[in-house]
Amino acid sequence: MNRRQFSKSGLFAGLGAASAIGLASCGKEAGSAELFREAAKKLPAIHYDVVIAGGGTAGVVAAIAAARNGAKTLLVESKGYTGGIAVEGGTAIHSFYNLWKAFPGVEKRKVVRGIPEELIDRLTKIGGASGYPEMSLGYDYDSVCTCIDTEMYKLITMEMIHEAGVTMMLNTMVTDALAENGSVQAIITESHAGRQVVYAKAFVDSTGYADLAARAGAEYTEPNDYAVVNSVGIGNVSIDKLHQWLADNDALEQVCEGPRSGEADKIIRVQGRMAKLPKEFADDAMGLGTGIVTTTLHDNYFMFIKCGMKMPVSPTNTLEASKTELELRRRMYKTVELFKKHIPGCEKAFMARTSPSLTIRRGRLIACNYDLSHDEIISGIHFDDDVFSYGFHDNAPKYTINNGGTYGMPYRALQVKGIDNLLVAGMMITSNHNAHMSTRNTVSCMAQGQAAGTAAALCALNGTTTGKLSYATLRQALEKGNVYFE
Numbered sequence: 001m002n003r004r005q006f007s008k009s010g011l012f013a014g015l016g017a018a019s020a021i022g023l024a025s026c027g028k029e030a031g032s033a034e035l036f037r038e039a040a041k042k043l044p045a046i047h048y049d050v051v052i053a054g055g056g057t058a059g060v061v062a063a064i065a066a067a068r069n070g071a072k073t074l075l076v077e078s079k080g081y082t083g084g085i086a087v088e089g090g091t092a093i094h095s096f097y098n099l100w101k102a103f104p105g106v107e108k109r110k111v112v113r114g115i116p117e118e119l120i121d122r123l124t125k126i127g128g129a130s131g132y133p134e135m136s137l138g139y140d141y142d143s144v145c146t147c148i149d150t151e152m153y154k155l156i157t158m159e160m161i162h163e164a165g166v167t168m169m170l171n172t173m174v175t176d177a178l179a180e181n182g183s184v185q186a187i188i189t190e191s192h193a194g195r196q197v198v199y200a201k202a203f204v205d206s207t208g209y210a211d212l213a214a215r216a217g218a219e220y221t222e223p224n225d226y227a228v229v230n231s232v233g234i235g236n237v238s239i240d241k242l243h244q245w246l247a248d249n250d251a252l253e254q255v256c257e258g259p260r261s262g263e264a265d266k267i268i269r270v271q272g273r274m275a276k277l278p279k280e281f282a283d284d285a286m287g288l289g290t291g292i293v294t295t296t297l298h299d300n301y302f303m304f305i306k307c308g309m310k311m312p313v314s315p316t317n318t319l320e321a322s323k324t325e326l327e328l329r330r331r332m333y334k335t336v337e338l339f340k341k342h343i344p345g346c347e348k349a350f351m352a353r354t355s356p357s358l359t360i361r362r363g364r365l366i367a368c369n370y371d372l373s374h375d376e377i378i379s380g381i382h383f384d385d386d387v388f389s390y391g392f393h394d395n396a397p398k399y400t401i402n403n404g405g406t407y408g409m410p411y412r413a414l415q416v417k418g419i420d421n422l423l424v425a426g427m428m429i430t431s432n433h434n435a436h437m438s439t440r441n442t443v444s445c446m447a448q449g450q451a452a453g454t455a456a457a458l459c460a461l462n463g464t465t466t467g468k469l470s471y472a473t474l475r476q477a478l479e480k481g482n483v484y485f486e
Helices: 057-068 114-125 150-163 211-215 239-248 279-288 318-342 374-378 433-439 442-462 471-480
Strands: 045-047 050-053 073-076 135-137 167-169 173-180 183-191 194-199 202-205 228-235 252-260 263-272 293-295 301-309 350-354 386-390 407-410 422-424
Touching: 050 057, 050 442, 057 073, 057 114, 057 150, 057 202, 057 442, 114 150, 114 442, 150 167, 173 211, 183 211, 202 211, 202 442, 211 422, 228 318, 239 252, 239 263, 279 318, 301 318, 318 350, 374 407, 374 433, 386 442, 386 471, 407 442, 422 442, 433 442, 442 471
Parallel strands: 045 194, 050 073, 050 202, 073 167, 202 422
Antiparallel strands: 135 252, 173 183, 183 194, 228 301, 228 350, 252 263, 263 293, 293 301, 386 407
């Protein structure tokens, strides 16, 4: 039996199995000073059709999609709010559109719609997002810029989850999984209330770290091919003066105008070329892993300034990650001091917001039934089991989708290899680093969430596996959910 799977002789007793098995005595494992045998105990059990593990960028949309398709749905999230990387580690939401502005004559089209579009539209109506204003400089990177307010994003996602009828289990960790014969039967959760078992017919892992998939016995690697970051929101600043400073140094690389503090056509995004900036600033900023790119919806606030560093091991390593948490907070403090010293309008800047923990672009890479290649992405390949279309690449303009078009995400790419009722959505797919630089982006993760949540609901309600689910049935449900296909 896989080492991550439950032991029939021990944990089935803890799950309340019919056979009475005595509790093991607590204490050190015989002959070992490093192992401890935990006493078996009975845990309360609950039942759902679909469980979504992780309430981040993908998980929010997955939960809403599953519930709207008729499944009794539970969302388990370790923090006290939803939103994930979208509210913790990014600078903008990339990208609902194709890269039409970089290719004269190419049609402008919104290629990600459905629940992600609904979310941004609701945010925009209350001033929590910029909508989709076009980039005026740097549109060979992205044609539009969607900025968000982190706190409003948390609120609206939680409201949409609640309205869909999803049960939210916040401040709760997925600590283990019961998997047998290539199928997940249940997960173990732990919260302030203690541990419990959650049974379901279908599961979606959108934890970012692939905690559920790993515990269920999925094949995975840990590439450790990105820096980890924490992002700081900085108050008492001026994006207009930052823009002017970059312009004065001939360092402007990206600019977008949109709504800010209730006024239209104000600067909401800037990015500078570090090589053009004064050496004293640039050297210190690069040493801190600080980028000179930010977005804002408010006159006196930089929503995201990222500080990053490369860890020597995977961010799943708790002790190394803990050391990195401290170092990133030191860097964020030094970054604010650096901005105060060098950038006009930042003289009285202060640290207004930080993420609760470091954020990642990749933790575990899960082996799925299909691995989308970089050539397929930049060539604009579509598949006979597409579940959405996408047109953004984070390495643009070096890499772009052919002629400003889109590529398709095959349903197979979300199916966990060897586990027939588990799907993954988010940064856990796509092995090639360059390919991952497209698929891991926020709007792609949102679209993956709608596809995975919809598929999980259909599997649960129709009593089928992820691999045997009729694509025609899935496609029909996604089209009903306003997903765009090319």
